[in-house]
Amino acid sequence: MNIVILSRSPVLYSTQSLARAARLRHHSVRVIDYFNCDLIIDGIKLIVSYKGQIQTDIDAIIPRIGTSWTGYGAAVIRQFEQLKIFSTLSSQALVKARNKLVCSQILSAAGLPLPKTIISNNSQSYSSLMNEFDGDKVVIKLINSTHGVGVLLANKGTQAQNILETFTRSNQKSLIQEYIQEANGTDIRVFVVNNKIIGSMKRQAKAGEFRSNLHQGGSSTEEKISDQEAKLAIQAVGALGLKVAGVDMLRSKRGPLILEVNASPGLEGIEKTTRNDIAGEIIEFIENNVVQE
Numbered sequence: 068m069n070i071v072i073l074s075r076s077p078v079l080y081s082t083q084s085l086a087r088a089a090r091l092r093h094h095s096v097r098v099i100d101y102f103n104c105d106l107i108i109d110g111i112k113l114i115v116s117y118k119g120q121i122q123t124d125i126d127a128i129i130p131r132i133g134t135s136w137t138g139y140g141a142a143v144i145r146q147f148e149q150l151k152i153f154s155t156l157s158s159q160a161l162v163k164a165r166n167k168l169v170c171s172q173i174l175s176a177a178g179l180p181l182p183k184t185i186i187s188n189n190s191q192s193y194s195s196l197m198n199e200f201d202g203d204k205v206v207i208k209l210i211n212s213t214h215g216v217g218v219l220l221a222n223k224g225t226q227a228q229n230i231l232e233t234f235t236r237s238n239q240k241s242l243i244q245e246y247i248q249e250a251n252g253t254d255i256r257v258f259v260v261n262n263k264i265i266g267s268m269k270r271q272a273k274a275g276e277f278r279s280n281l282h283q284g285g286s287s288t289e290e291k292i293s294d295q296e297a298k299l300a301i302q303a304v305g306a307l308g309l310k311v312a313g314v315d316m317l318r319s320k321r322g323p324l325i326l327e328v329n330a331s332p333g334l335e336g337i338e339k340t341t342r343n344d345i346a347g348e349i350i351e352f353i354e355n356n357v358v359q360e
């Protein structure tokens with residue numbers, strides 16, 4: 068098969084791991100920087116050109132879209148979708164999963180448990196909205212945050228209100244969320260490929276930090292998840308229409324809560340922590356779905 072990995076750089080861990088897994092299975096692999104793809108729409112013909120070359124003979128694409136390039140990444144995927152090329156990530160699912168607000172609305176509509184979340188543009192109501200939350204702290208997040216950057220823990224009083232006002236004034240969309248204190252700086256990452264759980268790990272924030280992101284100095288260990296957690300992870304991925312995803316969950320007093328679903332989940336943390344061949348599973352998923360002439 069001819070597989071294209073849409074990635075900003077061939078040296079990224081996940082890109083290399085996927086390329087290696089594909090070559091091991093005797094596929095031909097190309098890495099294309101989607102941001103530098105030219106999209107040609109010529110009447111009813113859609114063409115993707117990269118470095119002056121029209122991209123043809125592609126059996127499948129694996130989009131690895133960075134959060135800063137979601138919009139253009141989705142456009143490139145859409146162009147390939149119109150060409151009926153198999154993709155491990157649909158443009159629609161990417162756009163839905165990337166926006167924390169849209170994602171929460173979809174998951175909630177699907178009956179999945181989430182931390183209580185409020186979105187508001189009204190500075191006047193911030194103080195009364197705080198009464199919606201128990202405890203003396205709330206989590207404030209930029210809607211498009213990633214790697215824990217733009218995720219803050221704040222006291223419910225003037226501190227939270229000042230942060231919200233600053234975000235609103237600088238035109239940054241944010242949300243207020245119930246702080247799940249009992250999670251104790253840990254969360255669970257569940258890796259799902261084609262409705263199957265292929266790895267799970269627990270991430271622990273470094274001392275004095277509540278965010279467990281590995282990019283914020285967190286550490287990870289392999290973790291067995293409960294049947295309920297497995298079911299929720301698969302339902303969440305299904306609700307968003309994803310096939311390859313990383314689901315983050317918090318263990319709360321009232322059971323597991325879904326924090327977010329990552330549409331281009333990194334492979335480094337999960338592969339190194341679980342020693343599972345995650346990239347191989349993704350390639351196998353493609354093999355099972357692309358009909359070769």
Ligand SMILES: Nc1ncnc2c1ncn2[C@@H]1O[C@H](COP(=O)(O)OP(=O)(O)O)[C@@H](O)[C@H]1O
Nearest residue numbers: 206212213214215216244245246247254278279
């Ligand atoms: N409501 C919350 N209660 C407790 N901890 C949280 C909450 N929201 C986020 N965290 C912690 O902060 C980390 C980053 O938050 P997350 O929503 O995943 O943002 P990002 O997309 O930037 O990773 C999570 O992995 C978790 O450890």
Ligand SMILES: [Mg+2]
Nearest residue numbers: 214215315327
């Ligand atoms: Mg996260």
